[in-house]
Amino acid sequence: MQCLFLRLLLRPLLDFRQHMTLNIRLFAFILAVLSALAPFSIDTYLPAIPAMADYFGASVHHVEWSISSYFFGFAVGQLLGGPLSDSLGRRKIALWGLLLFTLSSIAIAQVDSVDWLIALRVLQAIGGGFSVVVVTAMVRDRFEGREAARIYTLIGFIMMAAPLTAPAIGAVILEFLQWQAIFIFLALYGLATIAGVGALLAETRSVKRSAARSLGESVRSTLVTYGRILTHRGGLAYMLAMGFSMGVLFVYLTDSAFVFIKYYGYSHTSFPIFFSANVLAMMAFNRVNALLLKRHEPDSILRFGLILLVALTLLLLASAAFSGDQILVFPLLLLAIGSLSFISTNGTACFMAHFGEEAGAANAVLGTLRFVFAAILGGFVGFIHDGSLLPMTGMIAFCAAAALASYKFLRTEAVEGKKPVEA
Secondary structure: OHHHHHHHHHHHHHHHHHHOOHHHHHHHHHHHHHHOHHHHHHHOOHHHHHHHHHHHOOOHHHHOHHHHHHHHHHHHHHHHHHHHHHHHOHHHHHHHHHHHHHHHHHHHOOOOOHHHHHHHHHHHHHHHHHHHHHHHHHHHHHOOHHHHHHHHHHHHHHHOHHHHHHHHHHHHHHHHOOOHHHHHHHHHHHHHHHHHHHHHOOOOOOOOOOOOOOHHHHHHHHHHHHHHHHOOHHHHHHHHHHHHHHHHHHHHHHHHHHHHHHHOOOOOOOHHHHHHHHHHHHHHHHHHHHHHOOOOOHHHHHHHHHHHHHHHHHHHHHHHHHOOOHHHHHHHHHHHHHHHHHHHHHHHHHHHOOEOOOHHHHHHHHHHHHHHHHHHHHHHHHHHOOOOOHHHHHHHHHHHHHHHHHHHHHHHHHHHOOOOEOO
8 A cells, every 4th residue: 555655656757757858857856956945944953943942041932933034034035036047047046045055054053042043044044045046937947838837846746855854854863963963964955956056957047138237227127027027916816825825834834843842742753754744745735736737727726726725724723723632633734734735836837927038036026925924924923822723723724715815816817917027
């Protein structure tokens, strides 16, 4: 039975191999490694949060602010990195970001206070945002429509290895070393990725601007581009839907250490088992998504995913409010997090279809919105925490409902607004 389950999960890789050349598969793999920077940066140190709180003499929720600060920095990094990649090239921006990420990871391993941890996590995340923002734009440079959705699905499937293994890596490191070693590991990951991107990833952006522009002209041009993207109502439908739905994931990530280690009393070595179960659910849903894309358009699958997410999160909230029994809470969390695979890849494909030459800036706006939502919603959970499951489950249900409402409200414009924004 287990072998059959693994075969079903790994089948998309075999399907894609039949339709892709080696270069395209390598391209997708490297982009997946870049994308995995974010989950590795967050998930690897989640099991260590209680130990870090003890080390700093602070509360768990105070240390959890380092997650929200990372979300904020990641948003800033994408906001700056996206338009820079449009003008300077995707590959160069990715390498700059990886260097900043690596140096910041080393610095974090030396901190002796929560405040320095929070501050340096912002800097680390800016580098991560620079690196990750180019991924979607590079796909958009080479592919469109349903083919782009398939590439995003493949990248998403490969990068699932990060959240699947990251908590286990963190727990193993914590078992034999101190929490600082986790950030040394992240620095090594950054160095390895620099080597891979530098040696194997070619530039995809055709830079047409021959004359250098002044800083003021660049800033004005960037602001105009952002304004054009934010007022494109068809794209806005997908932006808000994904921003709120990803809020479900980020709220869960922020509070997961509290839920499993503090509330239910499991050890840091058990934490990766529960966390990895959610990742396996996302992989299974990702597999179903790949099959659905053979018969249905991304927009239709996205709509179904949003409705399913609302139903599951409302049931989760009810379970937490009336019993809190893990027999009910864990499976509902599993399904709710898994259903996000229907939303992220299809929503990204639908959103990026509206933009051509401005793919980098468009992806920066999309990524920034996601992580701004994450920083605000994750931080808010910490403010309202009362030691129960209600703050987390209530915020998750709110995010799901807001995602569906945003999509439904702007759906007409989203369907009709097929023309890309002109540069």
